[in-house]
Amino acid sequence: MKPFFITTPIYYVNDKPHIGHAYTTIACDIIARYNKLIGNDVFFLTGTDEHGQKVEKAAIQSSLEPKDFVDKMSKNFKDLVPFLNCEINEFIRTTSDKHIKASQSLWKKLFDNKQIYLSNYEGWYSVRDEAFYTENELIKNNEDKFIAPSGANVEWVKEESYFFKLSNWQEKLLNFYYKYPNSIKPKSRYNEVIKFISSGLKDLSISRTTFNWGVPVPNNDKHVMYVWIDALCNYLTSIGYPNEESINFKKFWPGMHIVGKDILRFHAVYWPAFLMAADLQPPTRIFAHGWWTNSGKKISKSIGNIIDPYEIISEYGLDQIRFFLFREVPFGNDGDFSKEAISKRVNADLSNNLGNLVQRVCSFIKKNCNSIILNTSNYDEADNNLINLSIDIFDKYKFHMNEQKIDKSLKEIFELLTATNIYFDKQAPWDLKKINLDRMNTVLFVSIEIIRRSTILLYPIIPESCEKIFNIINIEKKNINYNNYNKIINK
Numbered sequence: 014m015k016p017f018f019i020t021t022p023i024y025y026v027n028d029k030p031h032i033g034h035a036y037t038t039i040a041c042d043i044i045a046r047y048n049k050l051i052g053n054d055v056f057f058l059t060g061t062d063e064h065g066q067k068v069e070k071a072a073i074q075s076s077l078e079p080k081d082f083v084d085k086m087s088k089n090f091k092d093l094v095p096f097l098n099c100e101i102n103e104f105i106r107t108t109s110d111k112h113i114k115a116s117q118s119l120w121k122k123l124f125d126n127k128q129i130y131l132s133n134y135e136g137w138y139s140v141r142d143e144a145f146y147t148e149n150e151l152i153k154n155n156e157d158k159f160i161a162p163s164g165a166n167v168e169w170v171k172e173e174s175y176f177f178k179l180s181n182w183q184e185k186l187l188n189f190y191y192k193y194p195n196s197i198k199p200k201s202r203y204n205e206v207i208k209f210i211s212s213g214l215k216d217l218s219i220s221r222t223t224f225n226w227g228v229p230v231p232n233n234d235k236h237v238m239y240v241w242i243d244a245l246c247n248y249l250t251s252i253g254y255p256n257e258e259s260i261n262f263k264k265f266w267p268g269m270h271i272v273g274k275d276i277l278r279f280h281a282v283y284w285p286a287f288l289m290a291a292d293l294q295p296p297t298r299i300f301a302h303g304w305w306t307n308s309g310k311k312i313s314k315s316i317g318n319i320i321d322p323y324e325i326i327s328e329y330g331l332d333q334i335r336f337f338l339f340r341e342v343p344f345g346n347d348g349d350f351s352k353e354a355i356s357k358r359v360n361a362d363l364s365n366n367l368g369n370l371v372q373r374v375c376s377f378i379k380k381n382c383n384s385i386i387l388n389t390s391n392y393d394e395a396d397n398n399l400i401n402l403s404i405d406i407f408d409k410y411k412f413h414m415n416e417q418k419i420d421k422s423l424k425e426i427f428e429l430l431t432a433t434n435i436y437f438d439k440q441a442p443w444d445l446k447k448i449n450l451d452r453m454n455t456v457l458f459v460s461i462e463i464i465r466r467s468t469i470l471l472y473p474i475i476p477e478s479c480e481k482i483f484n485i486i487n488i489e490k491k492n493i494n495y496n497n498y499n500k501i502i503n504k
């Protein structure tokens with residue numbers, strides 16, 4: 014079994030989770046489930062990012078102590094995971110003791126490796142983005158005031174600060190990415206990162222002194238760590254860091270990070286530099302997905318157009334939303350969330366194509382064959398064509414899934430389902446029933462076999478619906494894997 018480590022970003026607990034958070038978590042679940050079906054040993058991590066000024070501010074606004082506030086808010090994210098039917102291995106919290114120890118160990122390692130020095134920071138900071146900006150990155154708003162490229166407010170900060178020698182890593186990062194061009198996906202994001210690194214890297218301020226809701230810097234308790242150092246370290250904490258000899262660490266590091274495009278720079282520039290500077294390997298892949306808007310507008314609390322995953326799922330159903338999110342928009346691109354688009358997609362693909370096929374084939378078998386179909390192995394050209402198509406599609410499906418092109422994998426499955434619907438209509442078992450029972454039996458057998466194959470392929474995306482189909486067609490859970498995809502199950 015090949016180890017496979019996959020992570021979501023850890024989400025800030027300043028607010029409730031929305032559809033954007035659910036999107037990344039479901040994406041990882043799909044990729045994790047797929048990897049389990051091909052036989053890999055999977056570790057799937059998610060969790061919450063609980064330190065920093067933004068969270069501290071939110072706690073003050075809600076009149077709670079930061080610790081009480083983060084305990085309450087983190088639970089919202091934790092509860093969402095099973096609601097989305099995501100099978101995780103760990104939910105990490107950055108306020109946990111083990112994480113505080115791990116981030117302090119990482120700091121010490123960087124310090125011992127002479128990658129950290131003390132100086133003064135003077136420049137722009139955005140609390141909403143928890144990011145430092147140079148003046149030429151900023152834009153002006155209508156009132157001629159500087160704002161971050163994300164639209165967030167910025168403030169001028171002047172304080173003593175530790176710095177990470179990021180400038181030392183420009184060359185090494187570029188060399189790494191030239192050698193492993195597939196380690197950032199999609200390609201457009203890779204190009205973006207190369208351009209950013211090539212334009213020159215400045216040393217990075219990595220501690221703050223003007224508030225104290227953070228991990229204390231070892232040997233200088235005037236400072237707390239910059240929230241991104243502590244946050245990124247979560248990926249290591251979960252698999253046993255600082256014990257680099259622990260079973261999970263040896264097995265699972267390095268892993269794959271799925272993130273939104275908003276936080277690509279932190280993951281593809283700062284994080285691999287920290288890792289290399291701490292003598293650790295950079296991630297195997299960083300996949301940056303696009304951004305969901307709501308009816309054309311950016312999803313934001315101030316506009317009041319947040320999509321609550323609980324509400325939308327109770328209206329449409331979980332698998333319907335899991336399916337819509339990954340069929341509607343190529344993974345990596347931006348997408349627009351609208352109720353019309355959900356209804357259209359669900360009706361066309363899930364109800365009319367998949368649902369209709371299962372319903373027609375199964376009810377015919379139940380009515381006419383007492384629910385038992387035996388394999389005659391007496392296939393004609395139409396049968397062989399369909400079986401061969403399912404073999405071709407399996408290869409294409411795996412190719413796309415290995416590249417996280419979930420929408421393309423789904424397209425392949427629905428091509429197979431459409432072909433099966435056409436086959437079933439053309440073969441017309443209702444006519445064969447009157448003239449050739451053997452042939453009718455074969456057609457029903459092949460139809461059920463292709464339903465089984467399509468359902469195995471759909472399983473990572475809509476697991477609950479697939480389990481229902483497996484129940485109907487009498488496939489046990491232990492037989493849901495890709496090893497027996499091409500094996501004909503004989504009864």
Ligand code: ME8
Pocket residue numbers: 021022023024025026032033034036037062244245246247271272273274275276303304305306312
């Ligand atoms: O950035 N469309 O946390 P965060 C698609 N704590 N995805 C969206 C989205 C949208 N409209 N809105 C949010 C942080 N996301 C840091 C991460 S990791 C070491 C620290 C998803 O709560 C997307 O994955 O702001 C994005 O990157 C993430 O939520 C940001 O979550």
